[in-house]
Amino acid sequence: MSRKKSKLKILIVKELKELIKERIVLFGLLLGPLIMYAVMGGLAGAAAGKVVEQAAKPPKVAILFEGGEPGNITKALAQALNATIYTGISVEDLLNKGYNSILLLNNSFEENITKGIPASITLIYKPESIGFVELSKPQGIAGAVSSIVLQVVADYLKQYMPDISAGFLSNPVRTNIEYYYKGELLTANQLQGLVMGVSLAIPLAVLMTAVSATQVAAISFGLEKEAKTLEKLFTLPVSRRSLLVSKLAAVTVLAIGGVLSYMAGLYIYLKMVERGFAVAAAEQTGEEATLGFTITLPTSAIIVLGIGLALTLYVSIVIGFIVGSQASDVRGSQLAASYISFALAIPLFMMFFGVDLAQLSTGVKILLALDPYAVLSMIATSSITGDHQMVLTGFGILVAQGIFWTLIATRLLSSEALITGHPLIMRLKKRMTRSR
Amino acid sequence: MTETALIVENLWKSYDQVTALKGVSFEIGKGEIFGLIGPNGAGKTTTLRIIAGILHPDKGVIRIYGKDPKRDEVEVKRIISYLPEDAGVYRFLKGIEFLHFLAEIYAETSEEAEKMVEYGSRISGLGERLWDPMKSYSKGMKRRLLLASTLMTRPKLAILDEPTSGLDVYHSVLMRKAIKNYVKETGASVLLSSHNMLEVEYLCDRVAFIDKGQIIAIGTPEELKQQFNASNLEEAFINAVGGEVEEHVA
Numbered sequence: 001m002s003r004k005k006s007k008l009k010i011l012i013v014k015e016l017k018e019l020i021k022e023r024i025v026l027f028g029l030l031l032g033p034l035i036m037y038a039v040m041g042g043l044a045g046a047a048a049g050k051v052v053e054q055a056a057k058p059p060k061v062a063i064l065f066e067g068g069e070p071g072n073i074t075k076a077l078a079q080a081l082n083a084t085i086y087t088g089i090s091v092e093d094l095l096n097k098g099y100n101s102i103l104l105l106n107n108s109f110e111e112n113i114t115k116g117i118p119a120s121i122t123l124i125y126k127p128e129s130i131g132f133v134e135l136s137k138p139q140g141i142a143g144a145v146s147s148i149v150l151q152v153v154a155d156y157l158k159q160y161m162p163d164i165s166a167g168f169l170s171n172p173v174r175t176n177i178e179y180y181y182k183g184e185l186l187t188a189n190q191l192q193g194l195v196m197g198v199s200l201a202i203p204l205a206v207l208m209t210a211v212s213a214t215q216v217a218a219i220s221f222g223l224e225k226e227a228k229t230l231e232k233l234f235t236l237p238v239s240r241r242s243l244l245v246s247k248l249a250a251v252t253v254l255a256i257g258g259v260l261s262y263m264a265g266l267y268i269y270l271k272m273v274e275r276g277f278a279v280a281a282a283e284q285t286g287e288e289a290t291l292g293f294t295i296t297l298p299t300s301a302i303i304v305l306g307i308g309l310a311l312t313l314y315v316s317i318v319i320g321f322i323v324g325s326q327a328s329d330v331r332g333s334q335l336a337a338s339y340i341s342f343a344l345a346i347p348l349f350m351m352f353f354g355v356d357l358a359q360l361s362t363g364v365k366i367l368l369a370l371d372p373y374a375v376l377s378m379i380a381t382s383s384i385t386g387d388h389q390m391v392l393t394g395f396g397i398l399v400a401q402g403i404f405w406t407l408i409a410t411r412l413l414s415s416e417a418l419i420t421g422h423p424l425i426m427r428l429k430k431r432m433t434r435s436r
Numbered sequence: 437m438t439e440t441a442l443i444v445e446n447l448w449k450s451y452d453q454v455t456a457l458k459g460v461s462f463e464i465g466k467g468e469i470f471g472l473i474g475p476n477g478a479g480k481t482t483t484l485r486i487i488a489g490i491l492h493p494d495k496g497v498i499r500i501y502g503k504d505p506k507r508d509e510v511e512v513k514r515i516i517s518y519l520p521e522d523a524g525v526y527r528f529l530k531g532i533e534f535l536h537f538l539a540e541i542y543a544e545t546s547e548e549a550e551k552m553v554e555y556g557s558r559i560s561g562l563g564e565r566l567w568d569p570m571k572s573y574s575k576g577m578k579r580r581l582l583l584a585s586t587l588m589t590r591p592k593l594a595i596l597d598e599p600t601s602g603l604d605v606y607h608s609v610l611m612r613k614a615i616k617n618y619v620k621e622t623g624a625s626v627l628l629s630s631h632n633m634l635e636v637e638y639l640c641d642r643v644a645f646i647d648k649g650q651i652i653a654i655g656t657p658e659e660l661k662q663q664f665n666a667s668n669l670e671e672a673f674i675n676a677v678g679g680e681v682e683e684h685v686a
Contacts, residue, residue: 228524
């Protein structure tokens with residue numbers, strides 16, 4: 001007599017078989033992120049190439065000198081910028097000649113510089129497109145003008161005051177800024193990495209995992225309701241708790257698969273963008289280049305984030321079940337889960353815009369404690385900033401939320417409303433209508 | 437009746453403001469096919485769902501082979517099997533996978549599960565189509581598979597809600613034969629509900645008329661016809677509810 005498989009395992013396998021073949025789950029959770037990120041990466045890579053190409057394209061500069069003959073400084077400037085000097089012509093005519101950058105200079109410019117008085121000039125730029133790279137090109141020309149003028153000043157200084165460098169005049173004191181944060185001195189770069197982790201990596205990780213898990217959990221019930229298989233399932237000789245556990249386990253497996261897909265997709269995306277920049281830069285300069293940024297977090301923070309994510313994942317799945325049990329079909333489940341996910345993700349959007357949740361008022365913090373996504377975000381932020389007490393409190397809150405929502409889900413699953421088609425929302429509506 | 441398979445005593449059930457059952461009582465003997473007949477909304481499905489353990493009664497007693505379905509939930513569910521009226525199938529599972537899934541839940545050993553699947557496959561009559569995903573099945577094929585899955589676990593009490601609902605004559609006859617043979621082979625009991633009086637007359641040993649949540653008459657088809665001075669069960673039911681057809685439809 002061969003040994004029998006555990007009932008829970010049989011139920012989990014059935015759940016996985018049904019869910020994995022469902023198009024919404026397969027593409028939305030498992031394959032979608034990979035495909036989406038790869039397409040986005042390809043487009044972003046191509047766009048990166050275009051950006052590099054655009055940045056490398058030199059502007060066509062003309063100098064329009066008004067009021068007399070151009071002096072030595074103007075001629076030096078024209079040579080350095082590879083520009084032609086014009087006089088007695090309008091700006092429009094120069095633009096029509098194909099120039100896109102026109103420097104307006106006059107005698108007072110030369111006089112001011114030779115006397116050591118700051119001069120003011122006008123640069124007219126005709127952008128090819130409205131993009132960051134294109135719009136930043138005039139800044140490059142302005143910078144080039146300053147450095148050429150500085151070189152002229154440096155030549156004067158070398159002649160008359162050989163001990164003083166031009167760099168001293170342009171920037172007499174260089175201030176190195178360091179931040180004293182949680183007992184440690186951090187450079188601007190280190191703190192930037194921290195901000196990157198808090199305001200980008202954490203909300204992104206939470207959104208990726210929890211939102212997908214909520215959706216799949218909600219769909220799991222919707223599928224049973226739509227296929228009218230729930231009634232048969234409830235008559236099987238297994239407890240309702242086993243049914244809930246099997247659904248939880250199956251969705252968790254898929255959610256983890258979804259997270260891995262997202263992570264792999266994100267990696268591909270970043271690599272494709274990096275490659276786009278590198279290839280374009282290599283074409284322009286003949287040298288290999290890299291993207292030059294990474295999203296890094298301290299190891300302890302990654303571990304804490306992992307534990308927090310697992311707890312949040314669980315809470316999200318249970319919430320997904322509750323939401324799904326109140327809908328009558330897959331579409332209803334999806335819609336309800338989307339609304340819930342969006343509402344829960346509001347604190348994460350706040351983080352994207354740089355809001356520090358820890359700085360909010362106590363009342364708002366208590367409200368946020370009900371939101372598993374916000375709690376995880378606070379845990380992750382606290383783990384980076386070294387606030388261990390806050391991390392433990394966050395874990396406690398998530399465990400309490402997990403227990404609370406599981407009790408609610410178990411109650412709903414035992415409730416006959418799932419079968420009789422009188423979910424909570426419909427019953428509340430009826431009661432309200434009756435009380436009127 | 438030699439041995440009682442099911443006792444239903446004074447069953448009451450309400451949904452919000454609607455009282456679906458008002459003191460329903462009946463008994464089914466071992467090896468008996470018992471039919472519950474009534475119009476839409478009479479309380480047939482509610483009664484079957486309560487016996488299957490899906491719904492809980494507000495009041496009343498149920499005993500299945502002497503066991504309380506509320507107290508011995510899993511134990512009772514092991515000896516019963518329920519075919520809901522509008523039951524669906526898992527779209528992406530193959531017919532054979534569905535039978536395996538249910539057999540593995542019910543059976544104690546792999547060998548027992550294999551026997552169940554073999555039996556289920558035979559009753560379903562789906563042959564090679566069992567290896568196709570169930571989403572490709574016609575309504576009749578789905579219903580046959582569901583009936584097969586209900587009977588293959590060899591329940592001591594099979595609860596069948598409109599077993600031939602929506603099926604053509606050919607498939608309905610096949611299903612009725614399967615039910616009749618099952619009872620003959622196993623000595624199990626069947627509780628079924630149906631709108632089809634011909635089906636009830638052919639299958640059932642005894643019948644209960646249910647209307648507006650109450651049992652209004654119980655007996656063999658012959659006894660009921662005699663009692664209500666009718667030539668068939670349909671007429672007997674109409675006479676039993678004491679009114680014209682128009683009153684019930686209105």
